[in-house]
Amino acid sequence: FRKLSIDYIISAYKRTSKRAIFLDYDGTMVPHTSLAKTPTPEVISILNNLCADPMNSVFIVSGRGKKSLSDWFVQCENLGIAAEHGYFLRWSGMSDWETSFLAVDFDWKNIAEPVMKLYTEATDGSYIEVKESAMVWHHQDADPDFGSCQAKELLDHLENVLANDPVAVKRGQNIVEVKPQGVTKGYVAEKVLSKMIASGKPPGFVLCIGDDRSDEDMFESISKTPYSSSLPSAPAIFACTVGQKPSKARYYLDDTVDVLALLQCLADASRSNLSNTETQVSFDNVVRKEP
Numbered sequence: 280f281r282k283l284s285i286d287y288i289i290s291a292y293k294r295t296s297k298r299a300i301f302l303d304y305d306g307t308m309v310p311h312t313s314l315a316k317t318p319t320p321e322v323i324s325i326l327n328n329l330c331a332d333p334m335n336s337v338f339i340v341s342g343r344g345k346k347s348l349s350d351w352f353v354q355c356e357n358l359g360i361a362a363e364h365g366y367f368l369r370w371s372g373m374s375d376w377e378t379s380f381l382a383v384d385f386d387w388k389n390i391a392e393p394v395m396k397l398y399t400e401a402t403d404g405s406y407i408e409v410k411e412s413a414m415v416w417h418h419q420d421a422d423p424d425f426g427s428c429q430a431k432e433l434l435d436h437l438e439n440v441l442a443n444d445p446v447a448v449k450r451g452q453n454i455v456e457v458k459p460q461g462v463t464k465g466y467v468a469e470k471v472l473s474k475m476i477a478s479g480k481p482p483g484f485v486l487c488i489g490d491d492r493s494d495e496d497m498f499e500s501i502s503k504t505p506y507s508s509s510l511p512s513a514p515a516i517f518a519c520t521v522g523q524k525p526s527k528a529r530y531y532l533d534d535t536v537d538v539l540a541l542l543q544c545l546a547d548a549s550r551s552n553l554s555n556t557e558t559q560v561s562f563d564n565v566v567r568k569e570p
């Protein structure tokens with residue numbers, strides 16, 4: 280487990296011609312402490328620069344709903360987005376949202392909601408968020424110690440009452456979330472990578488950055504994927520957590536400032552590569568035109 284070195288990752292990035300990049304949103308692209316949750320102009324610009332490189336497939340993989348994410352990233356036409364932990368996936372701004380989870384049973388919401396309501400009534404500052412596929416109990420604005428204790432109790436309570444339902448109950452950053460079984464960020468990474476491999480474009484470089492427990496599934500998935508044997512060498516895989524903590528990731532960065540600095544360096548490397556290619560093309564044209 281070591282700090283991700285920019286020089287090291289840049290050299291792998293430059294060596295490869297097909298790359299997959301998976302980025303969590305909260306706590307990775309914007310700090311949890313930030314009051315404004317929308318992406319800053321810096322985030323939008325970095326993502327657009329990364330997406331401008333035809334060698335890159337870039338995805339935001341978030342627990343947030345598809346409405347917020349599509350509004351926030353409306354300027355990022357070539358960005359792929361996975362919303363609600365991958366329940367919804369959109370390959371770019373030009374394509375429609377799709378879901379692989381058809382005929383999911385949502386009867387469990389009738390059991391989860393009254394339990395969450397009990398904890399909301401007992402915990403000042405807490406509230407319930409109802410997403411299309413999931414329900415979330417938030418305690419960020421509650422007393423920190425009491426909120427955490429209540430979250431632990433709620434998690435146990437929900438796990439008991441939903442033991443026979445096809446759901447997963449998880450804790451996240453100041454949240455307790457119930458979502459359908461099998462809907463994980465790891466599934467998103469698996470789906471994107473399989474599609475790249477099946478279309479004969481296996482990535483030689485895979486980067487995944489996230490800060491939360493839900494991102495651990497992506498770290499596992501990118502490491503376990505059977506990459507195509509058509510690649511000349513094993514792909515360079517970078518699973519990177521934000522902040523030093525127990526993780527399946529091999530690398531860490533300290534905070535969102537480090538994450539954006541790293542992504543900016545990758546985008547710069549793409550731009551200098553593209554302008555070298557353009558220079559080479561115009562140089563070739565000049566040379567070819569000479570009698």
Ligand SMILES: O=P(O)(O)OC[C@H]1O[C@H](O[C@H]2O[C@H](CO)[C@@H](O)[C@H](O)[C@H]2O)[C@H](O)[C@@H](O)[C@@H]1O
Nearest residue numbers: 303304305316341342343415417419452453454
């Ligand atoms: O997968 P992520 O991009 O990390 O998103 C996970 C959750 O994000 C949202 O919750 C977070 O922001 C809230 C404020 O807007 C904050 O109160 C909470 O503590 C954070 O976890 C979203 O509301 C959740 O549905 C997502 O699962």
